[in-house]
Every structure is written in C-alpha cells, then in structure tokens.
Amino acid sequence: MKNCEYHQIDPQTLSTPNPTPPPPPCAERTITRAKRKWEAFPGRNRFCCDGRIIFARQSGVLPLTLGLILVTSTLFFIFDCPFLVEHLTSCIPVIGGVLFVFVVISLLQTSFTDPGILPRAGLDEAADIERQIDNSGSSSYRPPPRTKEILIRQQVVKLKYCFTCKMFRPPRTSHCSLCDNCVERFDHHCPWVGNCVGKRNYRFFYSFIVSLSFLTAFIFGCVTTHLVMRSQGGNGVIFALQESPARYPFSHCQLELVVCFFSVWSILGLSGFHTYLVASNLTTNEDIKGSWSGKSGSEGSGNPYSYNNIFTNCCVVLCGPMPPSLIDRRGFLPPDDAVPAPPLAEIEQPPLEAKSDINMGPGHLSPAPL
C-alpha cells in the first residue's frame, strides 16, 4: 500500500503533459521505498523511533516496574521529605533524587538496549553450514551431529546448533524463546525490565538492581524514621506532634512501607546473587544449569571464563569495552532483493569459529588478558 501511495504523489507523473497510463499493479513496481532492516527483523522484538529503540514484545510488566518506582518515590518526596528535611537534614531529598534518577536511567537503558542479539545466518551461510554438517564422509545415512566441541583454556566446551538461527551458537550464547533470538552471553530474560539480559546490557541491569536496592532501603529507612519520630516524639518534633494527624495522613507511609518491605529483601537478594555472579564471571544461565560445577555432567573443572580474581572479573564484566550491536537495525535492505532473504546477512558475522574449525588451539576463545 505504501508503494501505491508513493506513486500517486510522484512529481514526475504530475508534470507529464501526455495522459499518463494507469499505474501498474504494485507487484510490478520497480521503485520501492528502501526498507530498513528492523522492518524485516525475524525475531519477536519491537522497534520504535525508526529502529533506534529495541525492546522485547512481552514488555507488559515494564510499566508496572516503572509505576511502582515512580509511585513509591513520589509519595516519599511529597510526604516524607519535607518532614525529614525540617527535622533531620536537607541531604535526604538530594540522596533520594540522585538514586531515583540513577535507577530510572539504568532501567531504561536495560530495557531499550540490544542485549547482544546475533543475526541469523543468511541463506548461503545456512546452506554452507548444513553442507559441512552433512559432509561426514559416510555413505550410509546417519543423523547429522548438531554439536561441536571447542577448547577454551584447555576445557572442552560444546556448541549447540540453533535450528532457528541456523548456526552453531558461540560460547555462552543461548536462544531466548520469548524474543526468538540467540543472545550473546545470555544471562536470562527479565520480564520486569521487558528485555533479555545479555552481553550488551548486563552492566545496566546490574546498575539497576544495585541502585534499586539502595533506593528501596533508603526509602524504607526514611519512612520508618518518619513514622517513629512522629509517633514517639523526641528529636525536636514536639511541634510536629501537636499538628493534626489529618494533615499528615499515614496511609501513604503504610503503602510505602508495604512496597519497600516486600521488595527490599528480594531486590537485596537479587543484587547479592548478581554480585556473586559478576565476581565469578558467571551468568545466571550457567549458574542454574551448573555448567561449570558438574551439575550438567561436565567434569566440573571450573569456569573457563573466570580470571580467578574477583577484581579482574568485575572489571571485565562491568567495565569492559561495550561490544557493538551486530544487528544493523537501521541499515537498509538490498533494494532489489526478490527473495526475502534474512535481513541481516550482510552484517559482519559474530566470531563463529565453529563454522570453520572444530577443535581450536587452547586459548583461542579465551578472554583476552587485561
């Protein structure tokens, strides 16, 4: 339909003196609007702002997360801060404001950043991989092996074939069934932030949960202090106690307390768990599966990605260089591509060493030393 509309307002056709022939059907048009790659993205993500922002399709819980943070913080700033500033210190709203801004920015960055999606293999690449798999040298049919093994720091790591993306997944990559993408260094799919958490947005996610822990604990502490001071007196609140309780309705305090009380423990626990993961250079996915602890049948010879140093692991995970997004979502599709090829075929492929080499030298995929 868009092509039809384009021809109807074509200035060349308007300026032609001869009667113009009726426009041909859309299928025969040669002039087409150049499509961007996000418009034909094969995964289940959504895009807005012409592909500048990406988020998962099932992001319905994200407004709830944002709403809880906004409502709780607003109640705190409106009802608790004036009292605490008057009777304690004026630093309280400043600290709360900084934490609040940090939490919201981290949340939005986690939600709207490409988590490290790998582009699917193009038709040629997929056919090439299939050929390599089938080329087993045996005349009798046998099911093609769908795993490959590579060595990482003298440790055998299995690469599984992704039937959706038509490629062997690089190490630490997993296919998110909700987003329908392979994601590098896949941690988990978080419905609260409405996105996968992976290689490119894990640092934002970690900042989010840690700052949210501080914000929740801070508000919880301030509201409790407010209630104690108002109910028990002391600390120069005699005048405040003489005021009408109706002027300071306590229902907002109760709401804040309930939200903070039930969230602070889970968020603190989550932050602690992810701090352990960061210090160990592990992902949630690996920890749950027990990839390096022997739970999954491996020898349990340890995490090959760990530097065996907590500080180095933290630096690598949180402060390492931000890898570029591999889905060139604002790039243009080939204009005369008759076959709707996978839109990301032109993009430089991720380090799929397994395509060419099955066994690699030790340390080939090892993290580079700092």
Ligand SMILES: [Zn+2]
């Ligand atoms: Zn996949």
Ligand SMILES: [Zn+2]
């Ligand atoms: Zn996902």
